[in-house]
Amino acid sequence: MFAYKGLRQELSSVEKNLYHDCLKLAMAGLFAMMFLGPWYTVALVSTPVKFNNIFAGLGVALSAPTLSNYSWLFVLKMLLVAAQAWLLIQLLVPIRGAGAAFSQQGYKASIAAAAAAGLTVLTGEYLNAFSQYPYFVANAPLIADKLPEPYRTILGRSLNLENISPLAQDPMLYLVTALGVAVLLAAAGYMLYIIFFRAEKEQQA
Known part of the structure; x- marks a missing residue:
């Protein structure tokens, strides 16, 4: 919001300080993602169907079925994260001068970084939800395989989105x-x- 306002009029000193603090917080959050992202990826090993649906298309798979391919969505998310990092570095690291963040180009870059951040959250949520398709429970095939009949068939059908709603297809x-x-x-x-x-x-x- 400060960046949008800065495009239209001069920010006050208080607004500039708040704007700059927000940029630093954004960079801190992005830095935290460098550790939380890999941690979440490792955690997906316990959900091998979900892991394969995301990473099998990139050549990494576990011993479990691969039921869909959302590697493209993962790549898109990583590109958005890279865009955020590049824009924030341009704003916070004095490559173009100490006041680069408060220029017209700086405000535009800040808005672009905010848009990329919003899309990153959106793609991350979609990736988390869609990567377990077509099942309500990501590990449904592995769970069902451990059950005797007829419970195996009943559970497999009950947890399959394609059987519950034709819209899922x-x-x-x-x-x-x-x-x-x-x-x-x-x-x-x-x-x-x-x-x-x-x-x-x-x-x-």
């Missing part, structure tokens, strides 16, 4: 979900604009 479901999220994000952005910027314009008028 429809590619349009992804598009509709993405459009719904886009509308929600646009509404949230407009609400913030009304609260922080239009009210300020009316007060100045």
